[in-house]
Amino acid sequence: MKDHLNIVRHPLVQHKLTLMRDKTTPTAVFRQLLREISQLLAYEVTRELDMTTRHIETPLAEMDAPVLAGKKMALVSILRAGNGLLDGVLELIPSARVGFIGLYRDEKTLQPVQYYFKVPTELGERLVICLDPMLATGHSAAKAVSLLKEAGADNIRFLCLLAAPEGVACMKAEHPDVPIVTAALDERLNEQGYIVPGLGDAGDRMYGTK
Structure with missing residues (x-):
């Protein structure tokens, strides 16, 4: 990917995002929409994957057919909201290895606090897609x-549902070497550090905790 910020403007992505933004959308529908939109975004974040060929035999002939090259990619979810994106992407790429990074935001400093880190081995030989809706x-x-790079990853892409200019x-x-794929770049952050117009707290809306 050449661009640092890649906004997916596909009509289905934008339509589903509008439904997710609506505060009247119930939790179960919100989760389903997130699963669906994550698969659409996954098509974009996996563009330009390295390919090779494998010799196969169809019912009619032999051929050298394209397949993905290298080690299976790694999907790394930033807990807890990242799991909403993970579920959908994993349905599309079921062979991917999966990791988790536990971070929560200190509401006073807005700085991340780490509490968990478990990722696949050999990250330096894998495409790593980091997932967080916001x-x-x-x-x-x-x-x-930074944690992924410390663990050896050097080919990382970041997938999110919404982005604020401050975050970008x-x-x-x-x-600067990590491309961002998102469905929308919103206006700004408010004083509490939430994206405006946004869709609220993605984790709370996914799990009905508020």
Whole structure:
């Protein structure tokens, strides 16, 4: 991917995102929409994957057919909201290896606090897709990417549902080599660090905890 920020403007993505933004959308429908939109976004984030060929035999002839090259990719969810994206992407790429990074945002400093880290081996030989629905301040995303790089990853892409300009700027400053794929770039952050107009707290809306 050449661009640092890639906004997926596909009509189905934008339509489903509008339904998710609506505060009257119930939890079960919100989760289903997130699963669906994550699969559509996955098509974009997996563009330009390395390919090779494998010799196969169809019912009619032999051929050299295209297949993915290298080790299976790694999907790394930033807990807890990242699991909403993970479920959908994993349905599309069931052979992917899966990791988790536990981070929560200190509501006073807005800085990330780490509490869990478990990722696949040999990250340096895999495409790593980091998943979190909201790129708000960018602090948690940048911290997660730093942890992945420390674990050996050097081919990382970040997939989110919504991004704020502040988060994009933070990621570009700290990790200019990591492309961002998102469904929308919203206006700004509010004083509490939430994306506006946004869709509220993605984790709370996914799990009905508020």
